[in-house]
Amino acid sequence: xxxxxxxxxxxxxxxxxxxxxxxxxxxxxxxxxxxxxxxxxxxxxxxxxxxxxxxxxxxxxxxxxxxxxxxxxxxxxxxxxxxxxxxxxxxxxxxxxxxxxxxxxxxxxxx
Numbered sequence: 001x002x003x004x005x006x007x008x009x010x011x012x013x014x015x016x017x018x019x020x021x022x023x024x025x026x027x028x029x030x031x032x033x034x035x036x037x038x039x040x041x042x043x044x045x046x047x048x049x050x051x052x053x054x055x056x057x058x059x060x061x062x063x064x065x066x067x068x069x070x071x072x073x074x075x076x077x078x079x080x081x082x083x084x085x086x087x088x089x090x091x092x093x094x095x096x097x098x099x100x101x102x103x104x105x106x107x108x109x110x111x
Contacts, residue, residue, distance in 0.1 A: 036082050046070045057110040064103045071102040
């Protein structure tokens with residue numbers, strides 16, 4: 001009987017270890033991700049960042065650039081990688097204007 005309890009306790013220990021394993025981005029919270037995105041946009045003089053946090057659990061972030069190349073540079077520097085770390089349902093859309101500018105909109109819906 002002692003052997004059964006011993007094996008059971010080892011089995012439970014091994015099961016809890018895998019339950020505490022986490023994704024590499026598990027310790028990053030959304031506020032830190034938004035700070036990284038804000039820093040990236042702050043380094044680009046031709047871009048504006050607008051964050052609209054509604055009460056319904058939805059955050060809409062808009063990055064507007066004067067040229068599509070500025071947005072392309074931010075994407076090359078890892079902008080989409082940072083966005084992919086956000087929790088909840090995340091949608092990204094890019095619109096180009098007739099003056100050569102671009103607007104990237106990130107819509108995050110928290111569950």
